[in-house]
Amino acid sequence: MQRNQIIRTRLGWTLLDGVERLVSALWPARFKGSVGRVLLLPAVLLIGILVIGLGYMIEYSFHELDLSTYRLKDEYSLVNYAVIADRPVYMRVLNRTLLAALIVSVTTVFLAFPYAYMLVRTRSALTRKFLLIALFLPFFIGQVVRAYGWLIILGKQGLINSLLEGLGLPTLNLIYNYPSVIFGLIQYMLPFAILLIVPAVAAISEDVELASEGLGANWISTFRYIVLPLARPGLIGAFVVVFTLTLTDFAMPEILGGGTTDFIASAIYDSFFQLSNAGLGAALSMILVMIGSVIVAAIFYLAGTGTLGVREQSR
Amino acid sequence: MSRMVEVKDVSKSFDGTLAVNAVNLVLNRGEFLTIVGPSGCGKTTLLRMIAGFEVPSAGEIRINNDRVESIPPYRRSIGMVFQKLALFPHMTAAQNVAYPLKMRRFEPAQIPSLVDKYLQLVQLGDYAGRYPHELSGGQQQRVAIARALSFSPDLLLLDEPLSALDKKLREEMQLEFRRIQQELGVTTINVTHDQREALVMSDRIAVMNEGVVQQDGTPVDMYRNPENRFVANFIGMTSLFEGTVCATGDGVVSVKSGNVLLQARSNDKVLPVNTRVDCAIRAEQIRIVEDASVYDNSVFGTIEHRIFEGDRIVYTVHVEDLGGARLHLFDHDPVSHKEYPANERVRLGWNARDLFAFQAPQSN
Ligand SMILES: Nc1ncnc2c1ncn2[C@@H]1O[C@H](COP(=O)(O)OP(=O)(O)OP(=O)(O)O)[C@@H](O)[C@H]1O
Numbered sequence: 001m002q003r004n005q006i007i008r009t010r011l012g013w014t015l016l017d018g019v020e021r022l023v024s025a026l027w028p029a030r031f032k033g034s035v036g037r038v039l040l041l042p043a044v045l046l047i048g049i050l051v052i053g054l055g056y057m058i059e060y061s062f063h064e065l066d067l068s069t070y071r072l073k074d075e076y077s078l079v080n081y082a083v084i085a086d087r088p089v090y091m092r093v094l095n096r097t098l099l100a101a102l103i104v105s106v107t108t109v110f111l112a113f114p115y116a117y118m119l120v121r122t123r124s125a126l127t128r129k130f131l132l133i134a135l136f137l138p139f140f141i142g143q144v145v146r147a148y149g150w151l152i153i154l155g156k157q158g159l160i161n162s163l164l165e166g167l168g169l170p171t172l173n174l175i176y177n178y179p180s181v182i183f184g185l186i187q188y189m190l191p192f193a194i195l196l197i198v199p200a201v202a203a204i205s206e207d208v209e210l211a212s213e214g215l216g217a218n219w220i221s222t223f224r225y226i227v228l229p230l231a232r233p234g235l236i237g238a239f240v241v242v243f244t245l246t247l248t249d250f251a252m253p254e255i256l257g258g259g260t261t262d263f264i265a266s267a268i269y270d271s272f273f274q275l276s277n278a279g280l281g282a283a284l285s286m287i288l289v290m291i292g293s294v295i296v297a298a299i300f301y302l303a304g305t306g307t308l309g310v311r312e313q314s315r
Numbered sequence: 316m317s318r319m320v321e322v323k324d325v326s327k328s329f330d331g332t333l334a335v336n337a338v339n340l341v342l343n344r345g346e347f348l349t350i351v352g353p354s355g356c357g358k359t360t361l362l363r364m365i366a367g368f369e370v371p372s373a374g375e376i377r378i379n380n381d382r383v384e385s386i387p388p389y390r391r392s393i394g395m396v397f398q399k400l401a402l403f404p405h406m407t408a409a410q411n412v413a414y415p416l417k418m419r420r421f422e423p424a425q426i427p428s429l430v431d432k433y434l435q436l437v438q439l440g441d442y443a444g445r446y447p448h449e450l451s452g453g454q455q456q457r458v459a460i461a462r463a464l465s466f467s468p469d470l471l472l473l474d475e476p477l478s479a480l481d482k483k484l485r486e487e488m489q490l491e492f493r494r495i496q497q498e499l500g501v502t503t504i505n506v507t508h509d510q511r512e513a514l515v516m517s518d519r520i521a522v523m524n525e526g527v528v529q530q531d532g533t534p535v536d537m538y539r540n541p542e543n544r545f546v547a548n549f550i551g552m553t554s555l556f557e558g559t560v561c562a563t564g565d566g567v568v569s570v571k572s573g574n575v576l577l578q579a580r581s582n583d584k585v586l587p588v589n590t591r592v593d594c595a596i597r598a599e600q601i602r603i604v605e606d607a608s609v610y611d612n613s614v615f616g617t618i619e620h621r622i623f624e625g626d627r628i629v630y631t632v633h634v635e636d637l638g639g640a641r642l643h644l645f646d647h648d649p650v651s652h653k654e655y656p657a658n659e660r661v662r663l664g665w666n667a668r669d670l671f672a673f674q675a676p677q678s679n
């Protein structure tokens with residue numbers, strides 16, 4: 001048996017040596033430094049395409065729709081932006097979207113943190129398994145399916161209302177309102193936020209927390225002065241991601257809002273596909289992109305995490 | 316002398332397995348105790364119970380005569396330096412050292428001067444504004460110790476804080492820690508699996524194995540008078556072989572091992588005839604001799620191999636007559652440069668007072 005093992009190991013080495021020689025023949029060492037950059041190429045390409053699309057959108061947004069031909073006029077104008085500023089409905093939709101993004105991201109991060117902390121720190125393998133499954137299960141169920149799921153539970157003839165009826169109680173309007181959209185969004189965003197916070201918590205060594213306790217800090221102080229500052233990059237990252245995802249969300253307000261609580265994405269959709277006004281849709285999109293970028297940039301600037309702590313944490 | 320720490324019959328079990336088994340230790344004010352033992356013997360667990368991170372399954376721990384088992388770590392006055400230091404990465408050296416002072420509500424006006432004092436003590440006065448990742452391993456070590464000491468704790472606990480350093484730096488830091496400890500007179504428990512560190516730094520050593528304290532005493536005592544085979548083997552370079560008592564005298568026993576008769580020291584224990592014993596002998600106490608008459612014991616053996624260690628040569632000698640035992644010895648005369656090649660047949664000699672005979676554990 002030992003002999004066999006030795007032979008197998010030898011064979012393995014010979015094979016590996018061969019592969020190495022082949023690779024170095026095909027890929028001389030002087031190219032090595034550029035390997036990383038080459039691997040980045042697909043991602044850069046994708047982002048590049050996105051930027052081109054954005055360029056077109058900017059272009060569109062400056063052309064008014066010609067109602068006689070249903071084409072965009074050739075000359076440049078700010079008409080689309082003027083229309084948006086003019087009609088209060090767009091302001092309302094925008095405010096509603098921003099408020100939702102704020103509520104959803106704050107609540108989600110708030111709820112995600114203890115979950116992530118527990119997931120990382122629990123000593124029980126069973127608890128960890130349960131938390132992991134509960135975390136990943138929603139990913140297998142798409143947003144639309146989940147929204148319909150909520151309809152089934154919360155709808156007029158839904159589970160809860162049938163129950164209330166059965167008990168002889170008046171039924172409730174649980175859907176097609178703002179809170180139900182917020183609720184659906186939080187539930188949808190939670191796993192994303194947890195996934196973003198987990199690595200930040202995992203990077204905090206348990207000894208550091210114990211050290212803090214040994215040095216005289218109770219758990220509240222330890223949390224305030226040690227855990228929170230060290231997890232901050234993860235918390236901010238989660239906040240930003242949830243904020244932008246909510247800002248641009250379409251399905252939840254469509255399905256759970258039932259047309260009563262449109263978000264800006266719905267307005268964009270309507271401009272493109274109901275009004276066939278690509279110029280207006282593009283202008284709305286540009287406003288969304290601008291607002292999102294400014295807010296995210298402001299958060300990064302204020303939080304002082306230029307690179308989300310990617311570098312600092314790894315040291 | 317007043318008692319600082321008293322550990323009484325303390326045990327800790329994890330899922331039914333005993334990590335610490337009925338340990339007793341007493342530590343006086345200002346003493347430096349080192350707990351030494353192989354990996355997994357329960358050193359960290361014992362230390363964590365004293366610090367309050369772990370609750371004993373049984374027994375009691377007293378600090379300053381107060382029972383502390385149910386007092387959380389932050390209410391105890393203990394500075395601990397962790398194996399991986401656990402410095403706060405988002406705080407500068409000075410902020411790290413100031414942290415316990417803030418948490419323990421020291422007078423804010425007092426804090427900067429204390430921070431300064433302790434950074435000076437560990438010779439890091441010029442590094443106050445550096446973050447941990449901007450400091451070398453040794454410097455981080457010093458910050459950790461300054462942080463653990465800045466609030467004048469009753470007790471300092473060190474959990475192998477030097478184990479990650481290279482040999483030279485480690486030896487420097489050992490002396491540095493000892494200097495600081497003596498300067499402040501702080502009662503200290505140090506944990507290590509490096510027996511040399513234990514001998515160099517401590518007032519007292521406790522040797523642990525499998526959750527049990529095997530023996531505790533001064534370094535000299537532990538080295539010269541080990542009480543059992545484990546301690547003899549763990550401290551120093553020791554060779555072991557088995558034998559049977561065939562005559563007992565005053566502190567000396569005759570032991571038959573293989574087909575030689577040896578004079579050994581029974582360490583004040585009564586070892587009746589026919590007792591099975593483990594014999595232990597330190598490498599520096601065996602000599603390669605021409606004339607055996609000056610030594611109480613002498614055997615012939617063959618040099619199996621030799622290891623050159625610079626300041627000494629370690630020989631391993633195979634002794635057929637001792638049931639095939641292998642004895643390690645240093646024999647290097649740096650003046651005459653007399654050396655022996657492998658396979659040479661040599662005569663070994665040593666004295667009765669250097670050969671320990673311990674009653675062998677009952678095998679059943
Ligand atoms: N939290 C825990 N849960 C279960 N078993 C544990 C736990 N902590 C320690 N043990 C076990 O207790 C025993 C003693 O561990 P401990 O960490 O005290 O050893 P140690 O002497 O400090 O070792 P080392 O020198 O390697 O640090 C080991 O067998 C270990 O596996």
Ligand SMILES: [Mg+2]
Pocket residue numbers: 358359360
């Ligand atoms: Mg340990």
